[in-house]
Amino acid sequence: MIGTNGNLTNAGVLLADESPIRWSRVFCTRWNGKTKSGGIVDALNHAEYAGSLISLLNDAESFIKNNSKTIWKKLPDSRLELPEFYHKVVPQLREMTELSEPDDEEIQRYLPPEAKIFYYLDAEEDQVFGRGVALYNTRRHSLSESLNNRPLEPYRDLDAEIRARDAMEAYFPYYDEERDLFYNDREDGICQFLQDGLDRLFTIGEVRSTERFQSLGVKRTIPLNIGVSMENNLLDLKVTSDEYSEEELLDILQAYREKKKFFRLKNGNFLLLAEQENNAVAELSMMLDTMQVSLKDFVRGKMQIPAYRALYLDRMMQSMENVYADRDRHFRSLVRDFRTVEESDYEVPEALRGVLRPYQTVGYQWLRMLDHCGFGGILADDMGLGKTLQIITLLASLQGDGVSMIVTPASLVYNWREEFRRFAPELKVCTVTGTAGTRRDVIEAVNKENRDVDVLITSYDLLKRDIDAYEDAEFRFVVLDEAQYIKNARTSAARSVKLLRGQTRFALTGTPIENRLSDLWSIFDFLMPGFLFDYETFRREIETPVVRGGDEAKAEQLKRMVTPFVLRRLKQDVLKELPEKLEEIQYTSMESRQQQLYDAQVLHIRNLLAEADYQKDRFRILAELTRLRQICCDPALCFENYRKGSAKRQRCIELIRSAMEGGHKILLFSQFTSMLELLEEDLRSEGIAYYKITGATAKEKRIRMVNAFNGDDTPVFLISLKAGGTGLNLVGADIVIHYDPWWNFAAQNQATDRAHRIGQKNIVSVYKLILKDTIEERIIEMQDSKQKLSEDILGAEDISSSAIDRDELLQLLG
Numbered sequence: 158m159i160g161t162n163g164n165l166t167n168a169g170v171l172l173a174d175e176s177p178i179r180w181s182r183v184f185c186t187r188w189n190g191k192t193k194s195g196g197i198v199d200a201l202n203h204a205e206y207a208g209s210l211i212s213l214l215n216d217a218e219s220f221i222k223n224n225s226k227t228i229w230k231k232l233p234d235s236r237l238e239l240p241e242f243y244h245k246v247v248p249q250l251r252e253m254t255e256l257s258e259p260d261d262e263e264i265q266r267y268l269p270p271e272a273k274i275f276y277y278l279d280a281e282e283d284q285v286f287g288r289g290v291a292l293y294n295t296r297r298h299s300l301s302e303s304l305n306n307r308p309l310e311p312y313r314d315l316d317a318e319i320r321a322r323d324a325m326e327a328y329f330p331y332y333d334e335e336r337d338l339f340y341n342d343r344e345d346g347i348c349q350f351l352q353d354g355l356d357r358l359f360t361i362g363e364v365r366s367t368e369r370f371q372s373l374g375v376k377r378t379i380p381l382n383i384g385v386s387m388e389n390n391l392l393d394l395k396v397t398s399d400e401y402s403e404e405e406l407l408d409i410l411q412a413y414r415e416k417k418k419f420f421r422l423k424n425g426n427f428l429l430l431a432e433q434e435n436n437a438v439a440e441l442s443m444m445l446d447t448m449q450v451s452l453k454d455f456v457r458g459k460m461q462i463p464a465y466r467a468l469y470l471d472r473m474m475q476s477m478e479n480v481y482a483d484r485d486r487h488f489r490s491l492v493r494d495f496r497t498v499e500e501s502d503y504e505v506p507e508a509l510r511g512v513l514r515p516y517q518t519v520g521y522q523w524l525r526m527l528d529h530c531g532f533g534g535i536l537a538d539d540m541g542l543g544k545t546l547q548i549i550t551l552l553a554s555l556q557g558d559g560v561s562m563i564v565t566p567a568s569l570v571y572n573w574r575e576e577f578r579r580f581a582p583e584l585k586v587c588t589v590t591g592t593a594g595t596r597r598d599v600i601e602a603v604n605k606e607n608r609d610v611d612v613l614i615t616s617y618d619l620l621k622r623d624i625d626a627y628e629d630a631e632f633r634f635v636v637l638d639e640a641q642y643i644k645n646a647r648t649s650a651a652r653s654v655k656l657l658r659g660q661t662r663f664a665l666t667g668t669p670i671e672n673r674l675s676d677l678w679s680i681f682d683f684l685m686p687g688f689l690f691d692y693e694t695f696r697r698e699i700e701t702p703v704v705r706g707g708d709e710a711k712a713e714q715l716k717r718m719v720t721p722f723v724l725r726r727l728k729q730d731v732l733k734e735l736p737e738k739l740e741e742i743q744y745t746s747m748e749s750r751q752q753q754l755y756d757a758q759v760l761h762i763r764n765l766l767a768e769a770d771y772q773k774d775r776f777r778i779l780a781e782l783t784r785l786r787q788i789c790c791d792p793a794l795c796f797e798n799y800r801k802g803s804a805k806r807q808r809c810i811e812l813i814r815s816a817m818e819g820g821h822k823i824l825l826f827s828q829f830t831s832m833l834e835l836l837e838e839d840l841r842s843e844g845i846a847y848y849k850i851t852g853a854t855a856k857e858k859r860i861r862m863v864n865a866f867n868g869d870d871t872p873v874f875l876i877s878l879k880a881g882g883t884g885l886n887l888v889g890a891d892i893v894i895h896y897d898p899w900w901n902f903a904a905q906n907q908a909t910d911r912a913h914r915i916g917q918k919n920i921v922s923v924y925k926l927i928l929k930d931t932i933e934e935r936i937i938e939m940q941d942s943k944q945k946l947s948e949d950i951l952g953a954e955d956i957s958s959s960a961i962d963r964d965e966l967l968q969l970l971g
Contacts, residue, residue: 269312270294274321274362280370284342285350287329289362291318300325301337321361328354348419348427351375374426375419378437379409380479385470387487390531392467394448394460396441407452410445413438437478443714444473446698449690465532465685467491468721491530495721498523506553509580513550516731520547523724524663525554528634533662533684535640537669537725540907541914542732544665545576548636552612553581559633560603560610564654566639567616568880571856573638574614589615589623600626617642617650624653635659640666643683644676646692655683667910668903669723674700677719689718728913738913740923742937745808747789747928750801754792755931758785759970766967782932782966789928790832790897805926809896810839812924816892817845817872821922824887826908827896828878836875836896847873852880863887878908887911891919896926898933902940935969 270293279286289300293312300322302309309315328350329339341347352375358364384395398406405423412420413430420428430438445455447469448462462470471492474482484492494501503525505513513521520536524547527534536544552561563573570588577586587610589596596615600623603610613632615623635657637643643651662684670676675696681689689695699715702708728735747755762781769778787794791803809825816823827833830851840847848862848871866874867889874887878899890912899905913921927933 272314272317274300274317276325276358276362276364278364278366278370280367280373283344284340285329285347285370285373286338286340287325288338289321289325291321299337301332301334301339324354324357324361327357344421344427345418347373348375348429351427352429372425376422376426376428378479379406379428380481381437381441381477382481382483383474384483385467385474385488386485387464387467387491390464392462392464392470392488394450394462394470396455396460403455407455409438410442410452410455413442437480440473440477443710444470444477447473447714447718449687463685463687464491464530465688465722468495469718472717494526494530498526501526503554505550506581508583509550509553512580513546514543514731516726517543517547517550520544520724520726521550521554524548524551527663527722528661531661532722533664534722534724535664535666535669535680535684537666537723539725539727540667540910542726542728543915544667545573545638546580548663548665549577549580549584552634553584555633556584556611559631559660561612561634561636562630562632562657562659563612563614563636563638564617564620564657565614565637566642567618568856568859569638570614570616571860572885575860577612584611585609586612586614589613589619593622596623597626600630604629617654620657621649621653624656627657630658632657632659633661635662637662637664637666637680637683640664640680640683641668641671641676644671644679646675646679646682651679651683655686667907671901671903674704674715681719681722684722688722732915735913735915736917736920738909738921738923740925742925742927743808743812744927744929744934745804747931748801748804751788751792751803754796754799755785755788758788762970763967778966782969785932786897787829787832789931789933790827790829791835793835794829794831805896805928806835806839809836809894809926810843812894812926813840813845813873814843821872821892822866822890823873823892823894824881824890824908824912825873825875825894825896826878826881826905827875828899829897830877832896833875833877840873840875845873846871847875849875850881850885851877854880859885866890876908876911878904881908881911885911886914886916888914888916888918891917891921893921893923894926895924898925898927898936898940900936932969939965939969 273292275290275292277288277290291298291300291313296310298310298313298318300318303315303318303322325339328346329341330346331340331342332338333340341350351373355364380398380400382397382399384393384397386393396406397403401409401422409420409428409430418429418431420430422428428438445452448460448466450460450462454460467488471484471488474480499519499522501522503522505518505521520538524534524536528551536547538544538547548563565573570590574586574588577584587599589599596619599613603613604626620627635654637654643654645651664680664684666680669680675692678689678692678695678700682692690698699711702711703715758781762778762785765774765778765781771778784795789805791806792799792801793803813823813825825833825836827836833849833851837847837849848866850859850862854862862874863885865871866887874890876885893909893912895905895908909921909923913923925937927937
């Protein structure tokens with residue numbers, strides 16, 4: 158047998174007499190100057206068979222070795238039967254080149270037939286059966302014959318039969334010797350065979366089956382019909398299927414929730430339930446969970462759910478495969494309103510048409526749309542984008558509809574009053590301040606439907622004291638400013654605002670999530686009670702899987718739910734004309750005495766952690782941690798007679814001097830008022846004028862100082878972080894210095910935004926003073942690592958590092 162093709166040189170085999178076949182090597186082929194191998198002759202050496210003698214050309218080895226363009230491959234020592242060579246190797250050679258076989262008929266006379274494998278499959282009740290057969294021309298042999306050790310006919314291909322039998326036994330583990338059948342009576346095994354095994358058998362041989370077997374199948378989805386109608390602020394939801402009854406759909410959902418891999422349908426088919434195999438069942442289950450629809454209610458047919466689920470439901474239906482959704486016109490209208498806010502007909506009051514920026518107009522229209530639909534929402538715009546103005550526009554547009562309530566931090570009560578006087582002087586605004594008697598008189602007048610008041614403004618603290626007096630009050634709007642004040646649902650502030658009765662509720666905050674996802678839950682519990690379920694359900698179903706388990710599906714579910722009711726715009730997206738904000742960390746190193754005190758405090762805290770119960774002694778431990786951070790600022794905060802100085806304090810004064818020389822004005826923030834007092838001493842000794850605001854500064858005095866700073870030449874404003882982080886407009890400054898890092902990264906950003914906001918004309922430079930190789934540097938690292946959760950849910954940067962555990966605390970100590 159010699160292959161020829163043009164200038165092909167190819168070593169082959171020759172037909173000879175009827176002696177046992179024996180050869181030593183087979184070579185790769187070369188034609189047209191190209192060589193091709195590819196695993197054709199990997200196992201040829203010392204093959205024997207009673208038939209014709211085949212030998213290699215005597216000079217083949219030396220010829221191929223001497224041909225530089227031909228690859229020579231010496232083959233490993235192994236045995237190959239002649240039938241396998243002709244049935245397996247020769248077909249591959251034919252794909253590579255033309256083969257000339259002058260004595261082919263003579264070879265075929267000695268060549269045994271190739272084994273052809275047939276599988277026969279049947280099903281009966283809860284079993285599937287299989288029989289395997291090897292066919293050699295007209296002679297049939299059951300694959301089960303290789304199970305015993307008796308000698309087999311010499312022409313049979315034992316390896317091929319064993320491979321074929323092994324493939325069947327992998328899915329049919331039981332053998333009925335009397336009927337010569339392999340079988341499987343386990344549902345999981347049958348399902349696995351239908352999924353994978355059948356395809357495997359097809360690669361080995363021909364598969365024949367009965368109609369009973371062919372009726373079995375594996376389904377990966379279920380067709381659903383979802384009907385939604387809306388009436389009286391309720392959604393009527395009905396889920397049906399053309400193929401399955403409501404009872405069978407219920408059984409499918411129960412099996413999925415029990416984490417079963419498949420469900421055996423009444424018609425005998427298998428429905429795959431793993432989420433990666435069947436999104437339809439997973440999404441239906443998630444939809445019912447989110448809607449808080451029990452399986453019992455589901456099987457009854459029509460389900461009623463709150464209208465605030467409409468947007469989530471619409472998104473779910475769009476993402477589900479094989480779902481026919483029938484939405485009535487009321488439902489479609491509601492969804493359309495959300496999608497086309499900018500095209501709404503809500504007109505801005507005439508007096509404010511030239512005042513609002515385009516994005517603020519959209520925010521106002523969004524608020525009006527939510528109110529029209531009967532929903533609450535969070536206006537979560539970046540600091541400095543005018544959330545206050547958007548609310549004032551809303552209230553001005555609906556003047557006369559009733560009295561509205563603004564609840565705000567105490568430091569911002571008068572700021573709100575001034576903003577109303579500036580932008581909507583026609584509104585009658587009253588602050589609920591002063592003595593208890595004065596406040597009660599104001600509240601009682603409102604309770605008697607006093608039309609001389611459009612807006613009440615009070616603080617969280619005063620609301621807690623006066624909440625009983627509001628028992629009969631009905632407000633048109635209840636608006637919470639800096640709504641993160643109610644992030645802890647157990648506080649009296651959170652409980653008090655939730656007792657206020659209002660037709661529509663809104664929350665304003667740039668940081669809906671400060672420490673944990675429960676912050677967001679508490680705000681929505683005020684806006685629309687039940688929207689994020691009760692807290693135990695929220696914690697079990699969403700918060701714990703997302704925070705501890707990193708469950709991306711649950712995070713996406715939460716995002717889908719809250720996104721329609723949270724409007725958040727960032728400065729860089731809407732204020733193209735806002736000057737750039739440049740941030741820089743300035744590192745300093747401790748001097749020897751300060752380093753000794755720092756190291757001693759670190760050792761003290763480590764010993765305390767080793768001995769104490771972290772949960773029981775948490776406040777004591779955190780107090781020691783605060784002391785460590787004060788040592789970083791200046792050891793004089795902790796040690797009365799300390800006189801060795803502070804590298805950071807010295808650097809801060811140098812930075813102030815340099816900024817003043819450049820004609821800049823500075824905001825200097827610290828969370829420690831005692832640190833501000835030390836800096837006051839330095840400023841006085843340097844003859845530098847300054848203003849200072851702390852939590853003890855009266856509200857009216859704050860406003861006077863802010864206005865003065867923005868208009869005069871005073872270069873420095875000292876501000877405690879908590880007292881000055883919100884509600885102040887200090888665009889007169891263009892340099893911000895954070896003397897010490899606070900756990901709450903969002904609070905630092907809010908403080909920076911006192912200067913980087915609408916009205917700022919200059920580039921704002923932000924300097925963070927950090928002591929190298931200390932807890933301060935690791936706080937910055939922790940802040941960076943804690944941002945992703947909030948970004949995933951809200952697309953924002955607002956989560957703090959205050960909720961630290963023992964392991965994180967040890968990392969902070971270094």
